Amino acid sequence: MFWKFDLHNNSHIDQLLDREDVTLRELIEEDDVLQECKAQNRRLLLFLSQDHCMQELVSLITTEPPADLEEKCRFKFPNIACELLTSDVSIINDKLGSDESLLEMLYHFLEQDPPLNPLLASFFSKTIGNLIARKTEQVVAFLKKKEGFIGLVLKHIDASAMMDLLLRLISCVEPAPLRQEVLHWLNEERLVQRLIELIHTGKDEERQSNASQTLCDIIRLSRDQANQMQENVESDPLLAVLESQEIVAGLLKNMFEGERSEASIVNGTQVLLTLLETRRSGWVSAFFLNASDSRSNSPTPVSYTFMTACLVFRKLSLILSEQCCCCSKTLKTLHHQEQIL
Structure with a gap:
């Protein structure tokens, strides 16, 4: 029968690997290199996981390509390098997640002055995001040791890839105890408060929007x-801070005190509308109706109701109409949301 004979032809990748002087650049120029990587071509994976190859791959996704290259070719190799690093192959994940020198190379990308190249930022975010999901403990431990990590991410928040990175830290960490540890770390770093501070007239509009x-x-x-968790699971500290009276008051202060701009009001209102999307927003009645617990000075959490929502939207509409005549779009959004409720 035909399967008794070895009819398999070596791929061109294998032929290149037969050479002792083959380079990484030669391999990634091959059209089927990613396919061979995902197909677990062992010779290729062993070659790629060598120290000098991993360093070159990381360098490709974090270093601006030469400007004299044709535009269509400038980011070809960085894109392929990113696909190889995030191909979800265990030998590459293990090497990248356990080698601190490679993690330092990745982290150095954040230490550049803004603005970041948006394509390189997306490659960086995708690579770190994959490591957060696959080598969670190692990467989280590495990032927590970096005191300025959150500050650097927020410095580059004008790049949408940095938003994705933050959300991966919040949503892709498993198991639950480690995720809770990460949430507490982000809360200790005052992530919510620092994001609120960016929604301010004096800040760049792109940064405010992101x-x-x-x-x-x-x-x-x-x-x-939270809806998927059991009742006895610890609450999300970031959500608790976001729903607090202090944060909402700070956001409104940024929106309306001093010089006002449409960008800060529109972006701030977007956050408020999102807080009102669910019946779990206990701060709403407390903040706007000044409900108080008789045993303390803190507001009493009150269930989100139709009447409360209407009061919130009317209050915001009144503020907007009185203080900022340029916010017609925001007013329309508020009135539309009130009608829906």
Whole structure:
């Protein structure tokens, strides 16, 4: 029968690997290199996982390509390098996640002055995000040792890839105890407060928009995960801070005190609308109706109701109409949301 004979032809990748002087660049120029990697071509994986190859792959995704290259070719190799590093092959994940020198090379990308190249930022975020999911303990331990990590991410928040990185830290960490540890770490780093500070008239509009979107995504992700958890699981500290009266008051202060801009009001309102999306928003009645617990000075959490939502939207609409005539889009959004409720 035909299967008794070895009819398998070696791929061109294997033929290249037969050479002692083959280079990484020659291999990644091959059209089927990614396919061979995902197919667990052992010779290829052993070659790629060598120290000098891993360093070159990381360098490709974190270093600006030469400007004299053709535009269509400039990011070809960085893109392939990113696909190889995130191909979800255990030998590559293990090497990248356990070698601190490689993690330092990746981290150094954040230490550049803004703005980051958006394509390289996406390659960096995808690679770190894959490691967060696959080599969670090692990568989280590494990032927690970096005192300025959150500050660097927020410095580059104008790049949407940094939003993705933050959300991966919040949503992709398993098991639950480690995820809770990460949430407490992010809370200790004052992530929510620092994002709120970015929604301010004096900040760049792109940074304001991305900070607002990040906060909205945190709210939705945290509530979705809370709905899936058992009752005895510890609550999400980031969500608790976001739903607090102090944070809402700070956000409103940023929106309306001093010089006002449409960007800060629109982005701040987006966060408020997201907080109102679910019945779990206990701060709403307390903040706007000044409900108080007779045994303490803290507001009493009150269930989110139709009447409360209407009061919130009317209050915001009044503030917007009185203090900022340029916010017609925001007003329309508020009135539309009130009608839906």
